Amino acid sequence: MTVRTPSSRIPTARPSAAPASRFRRAAVPLVLCAGLTVGLTACGGPDPDEGTNGVGKLSAPEIEQKARSAADTARAVRLAGTLVSKGGTYKLDMRLQQDGATGSVSTKNSTFELLRVGDALYLKADAGFWTHDDKGGKPDEADAEAADKLDDMYVKVPRDDPSYKQLRGFTEMDQLLGGLIGLHGDVVKGDRDQIGGVRTVKVKGGQDGEGGTLDVALEGSPYPLRFARGGGAGLVVLSDWDKDFPLAEPNRDQTLDYGRQLPRT
Known part of the structure; x- marks a missing residue:
């Protein structure tokens, strides 16, 4: 006689295949992710260079060269910001073309406008500019009267005036850009950023940017x-690349002859 114990009636549990199949299904995308083309930050994550001009994938020296080439071929640009040079601080807002420029320059003591069409250079300032004395002296009555007439009028700067070369330097597109874009030291790639809503990549002269830091556009032309x-010697923003603007010499009724050497700026 066979005695059946309660335990003998309990069916034996079979190992479920579900965990293994789930593991296999989960492993498939992981394998695919590992095999994706190098460049994605994570499987399914956004590509930081998607929709860009591809410059962000280049090395720092290549990015700098792309920026130089783009600037060299541009016909116009707007330059606004502050520069420190030879102990002086200049605040500029200039629209520049290859054959001329227009805009304003501010120093510690004065603000004036510049207009250049070809080699013809004009300066416009208020009466205080024309009566300013570096030594703090008070202008005589004749000087004050002349300054009132020159107030907000264009004065053509003679090419043999000592100030001509200095003032023209603020209107030279190639000269200004050549002095600004150049980085010093070993060039390294920095972080991504945005300037005026346009994505950029930074390139720096030295790890800490002691040789300057340049933001290069990742959209459109670089x-x-x-x-x-470097060293806090100024910050400028460059915009309106290749946007033409009208340049014309002022009318005769807008100009006066200063009749002597221009004040030092």
Whole structure:
């Protein structure tokens, strides 16, 4: 006689295949992710260079060269910011073309406008500019009267005036850009940023940017959009690349002859 124990009636549990199949299903995308083309930050994650001009994938020296080339071929640009040079601080807002420029320059003591069409250079300032004396002296009555007449009028700067070369330097597109875009030291790639709503990549002279930091556009042409000079020697924003603007010499009724050497700026 066979005695059936309660335990003998309990069916034996079979190992479920579900965990193994789930593991296999989960492993498939992981394998695919590992095999994706190098460049994605994570499987399914956004590509930081999607929709860009591809400059962000280049090395730092290549990015700098792209920015230089784009600037060299541009016909126009707007440059606004502050520069420190030879102990002086200049605040500029200039629209520049290859054959001329228009805009304003501010120093510690004065603000004036510049207009250049070809070699013809004009300066416009208020009466205080024309009566300013570096030694703090008070202008005589004749000087004050002349300054009142020159107030807000264009004065053509003679080419043999000592100030001509200095003032013209603020209107020279190639000269200004050549002095601004150049980085010093070993060039390294920095972080991503945005300037005026345009995505940029930074390139720096030295790890800490002591040789300058340049923001290069990642959208459209790789124009330089901002430059921070090393050592706190100024920060300028570059915009309106290749946007033409009208340039014309002022009318005769807008100009006066200063009749002597221009004040030092």
